[in-house]
Amino acid sequence: MGNKQTIFTDEQLDAYQDCTFFTRKEILRLHGRYQEMAPNIVPMDYTKDPDVKLPIQLIINMPELKENPFKERIVEAFSEDGDGNLSFNDFVDMFSVLSEMAPRELKAIYAFKIYDFNTDNFICKSDLEKTLNKLTREELTAEEITLVCEKVIEEADMDGDGKLAFADFENMISKAPDFLSTFHIRI
Amino acid sequence: MSEPLGPGTRRPPGGSNDDEVFFPDANYTSPSVTFLQELPSYQSILRRRTSAGGTQDRRQNNHGFAKPPAAEKRNLVEGTGVESEAVVRSIREYALNIPDKRRLRDIQEANVKYLSGWNQWKQTRNKSWKKFLDETKELSSYLELWRNDIHSIEGKFGTGIKSYFSFLRFLVLLNFIIFVLMFSFITLPSTIPQYGVLNSSYVKVSPKGVEPQCSIYTISGTKGLVYFYTYIIDLLSGTGFLEMTSLFYGYYRIDMVHFSAIKYNVPLAYLLTTFVYLSLSLIWIVKRSVEGFKQSFVREEDPFQSYCNKIFAGWDFCITDLNASQLKHSSLKYELKTDLEEERLRQKKACRTTEEKLRIYCLRLFLNIFVLALLSGCFYSLYRATVYSQKNISNDSSKMTFEGNLFLQYLPSIVITLANFIAPLFFSYIIKFEEYSPAFEIRLTLMRCVFVRLANIGVLLFSLGNQIVCANEEKCKACGYNYKLYPCWESRVGQEMYKLMIFDFIIIFAVAVFVDFPRKLLVTYCSYKPIQWCGLQKFQIPENVLEIVYGQTICWIGTFYSPLLPAIATVKYFIVFYIKKISLMHTCRPSKKSIRASSSNFFFLVVLLIGLILAFIPLGLSMTHIRSSKACGPFVNFNSSWDVVPHTIRGFPTALQKILNGIASEAFAVPFFMVIW
Numbered sequence: 013m014g015n016k017q018t019i020f021t022d023e024q025l026d027a028y029q030d031c032t033f034f035t036r037k038e039i040l041r042l043h044g045r046y047q048e049m050a051p052n053i054v055p056m057d058y059t060k061d062p063d064v065k066l067p068i069q070l071i072i073n074m075p076e077l078k079e080n081p082f083k084e085r086i087v088e089a090f091s092e093d094g095d096g097n098l099s100f101n102d103f104v105d106m107f108s109v110l111s112e113m114a115p116r117e118l119k120a121i122y123a124f125k126i127y128d129f130n131t132d133n134f135i136c137k138s139d140l141e142k143t144l145n146k147l148t149r150e151e152l153t154a155e156e157i158t159l160v161c162e163k164v165i166e167e168a169d170m171d172g173d174g175k176l177a178f179a180d181f182e183n184m185i186s187k188a189p190d191f192l193s194t195f196h197i198r199i
Numbered sequence: 200m201s202e203p204l205g206p207g208t209r210r211p212p213g214g215s216n217d218d219e220v221f222f223p224d225a226n227y228t229s230p231s232v233t234f235l236q237e238l239p240s241y242q243s244i245l246r247r248r249t250s251a252g253g254t255q256d257r258r259q260n261n262h263g264f265a266k267p268p269a270a271e272k273r274n275l276v277e278g279t280g281v282e283s284e285a286v287v288r289s290i291r292e293y294a295l296n297i298p299d300k301r302r303l304r305d306i307q308e309a310n311v312k313y314l315s316g317w318n319q320w321k322q323t324r325n326k327s328w329k330k331f332l333d334e335t336k337e338l339s340s341y342l343e344l345w346r347n348d349i350h351s352i353e354g355k356f357g358t359g360i361k362s363y364f365s366f367l368r369f370l371v372l373l374n375f376i377i378f379v380l381m382f383s384f385i386t387l388p389s390t391i392p393q394y395g396v397l398n399s400s401y402v403k404v405s406p407k408g409v410e411p412q413c414s415i416y417t418i419s420g421t422k423g424l425v426y427f428y429t430y431i432i433d434l435l436s437g438t439g440f441l442e443m444t445s446l447f448y449g450y451y452r453i454d455m456v457h458f459s460a461i462k463y464n465v466p467l468a469y470l471l472t473t474f475v476y477l478s479l480s481l482i483w484i485v486k487r488s489v490e491g492f493k494q495s496f497v498r499e500e501d502p503f504q505s506y507c508n509k510i511f512a513g514w515d516f517c518i519t520d521l522n523a524s525q526l527k528h529s530s531l532k533y534e535l536k537t538d539l540e541e542e543r544l545r546q547k548k549a550c551r552t553t554e555e556k557l558r559i560y561c562l563r564l565f566l567n568i569f570v571l572a573l574l575s576g577c578f579y580s581l582y583r584a585t586v587y588s589q590k591n592i593s594n595d596s597s598k599m600t601f602e603g604n605l606f607l608q609y610l611p612s613i614v615i616t617l618a619n620f621i622a623p624l625f626f627s628y629i630i631k632f633e634e635y636s637p638a639f640e641i642r643l644t645l646m647r648c649v650f651v652r653l654a655n656i657g658v659l660l661f662s663l664g665n666q667i668v669c670a671n672e673e674k675c676k677a678c679g680y681n682y683k684l685y686p687c688w689e690s691r692v693g694q695e696m697y698k699l700m701i702f703d704f705i706i707i708f709a710v711a712v713f714v715d716f717p718r719k720l721l722v723t724y725c726s727y728k729p730i731q732w733c734g735l736q737k738f739q740i741p742e743n744v745l746e747i748v749y750g751q752t753i754c755w756i757g758t759f760y761s762p763l764l765p766a767i768a769t770v771k772y773f774i775v776f777y778i779k780k781i782s783l784m785h786t787c788r789p790s791k792k793s794i795r796a797s798s799s800n801f802f803f804l805v806v807l808l809i810g811l812i813l814a815f816i817p818l819g820l821s822m823t824h825i826r827s828s829k830a831c832g833p834f835v836n837f838n839s840s841w842d843v844v845p846h847t848i849r850g851f852p853t854a855l856q857k858i859l860n861g862i863a864s865e866a867f868a869v870p871f872f873m874v875i876w
Contacts, residue, residue, distance in 0.1 A: 076519060080516060
């Protein structure tokens, strides 16, 4: 296939194809999306692997993420420095994990990171409360929030320490029927 | 933080069991695990574990590749006994960032040199095969019907409603494939010889040893001057000029077609194609439901998972529209509140006294009896309507007015539609008194509605069958069926299915245009309180699904009697897609009680499967137990449609006959099926 694009070398595109769930066309399209967010900062020529990062404010304004209550956490989970600044690699990685073809185990790892608001490798009660508030936009009463958090910990906590470790989370997610279909962004 | 996923080992991020997991038993070390433990990324993870966790990790990871290349090579060589496939697990599935994955990939490629020639070839072959699959997948995504429409629906309304539209698309494709099958194997070989194309000739079926009165078959109203509206009636009910076209069974009165050297046995082809399309539908549906089954085998009332599922898998990440996201927020809130309410009710229920329990059980029994009585009344009225309609259709139609004639033709369809409309309303009213839990309420109402819809078709066919194989022995003695009323009964059954399908389509269209649209106008422009309280039409998924499953069951049953019916079904569902889409976007609002994608996919396919199995019954019975018409169709010289098969087998060489008899006998069939199961 003769493609005259000069954004990536063929070798880079092959590497992306092997490392993500995207095809060549989709990677080029992703680059277009990445670039149009900040045309002055992002170069068209990526053959030399430039070290360019976009700030979180730009990423969370993308139409795919705008309405998502967890948009900041998603971007932070995929950024290298944890502050939400995404390089193109992180950007592609994010959408690759969130694509339809990523397997459940991989998504579970990142979902755990997203819901772990204080990044202590546990989903504790305060993380759950924050998740719940984001989901319902703080329209539940305090009593209801406490009840629901207690129920969640009761359902998923295997080792009885009152918070969810990754093993508990993964075990619970493997039994959640909706996870694969909802934890998915189309770009 | 990112962790590599080694084959067979899972390392949880954080947690206290690192040592056990990282240093597996000395007794058990598979070569692949040893190999991966030498990977730089793995080594750096080890190093990371011992240092403080947090955001330094990633940066450390980058610096961690300072191992001397010689050492790496040594380690790689040690692991040469590795089975290449275990290692070439997709790099994509590792939870590393892209630069790390690239390095892993480079190592894998470098490692290829140390593999034997055979493994190398296998690996390159696997890779090119994967590339080929990816490219075909990409191409086929362009061919995917309605890709953009469904994408935008998903963004606006979430995956629950999107699954309804995917289901509709699946049915369009299924019907199209069935149409292609029927057309190429039945209609085409039957019509080609009549134009003498391709050096073909045909042998028409001549009735042998049949009573003369059984083979009289005239179609009224096509000769001479007829009123113009007769054509419209004919078009809408499949009578008159449509009856003798390839649309219906009666046209295929051909025994054998000769294409130069090949002889094509039309009756056998007719029967076999029927079996093929039924089994194709069955296999396709089962395949689709197995895919969904794996993901969704959690009971709705599972008390162990519902909250977790709602919190962690509740938000639909596909939603991009502001209104949809507000709707999703409120529906999640509503769901959580309902769950808490249900919890409270459950606790209350546990404290019920025996007196109260007795009262409730008596009430439930009474209501169920009432439901049964209502259903019997429904079925009886359908039976009488069908009998009346059938008796009076054959009367001279010129005596009746246009409306009267049309009404008579469509009487059974009208009764069915009324029953399908009233019964669900009634069910959702009485379920409140039965005091079940909300989830069970929904399921029970749904099951009752499914039953009503499909049983209606069954009753219609039963009453038709009764008419055909008459109760009164006299009328049927000569030919085995009621030849006076039904000289060609298969065409008549085909016509009834045709009418049901057309009427179904008219109703869907009429409701969308004459009910939903004015309702939207009223609600938007009139601020009268009761109207505002009534609100817009809600897009109820279960009801919509039942509607299209009902139509599909009719199609499956009717295709045997009317081979071109799937084409009509394809066009119908194609148009219904756009009607429903426009209706959803503009005149309806999605209901707050959202249906979840996983359970919905499974539910749609289960209901469809029930419809298919229901379709098997009348087809099987009529193919084996009712004498086929002597006046029309390909099976004139056989006792029943099924008789073609034994007749053909008798024409095979004896050895083959013996084998086939052996396969069909119980001694073989039962163990065979048990083994497959």
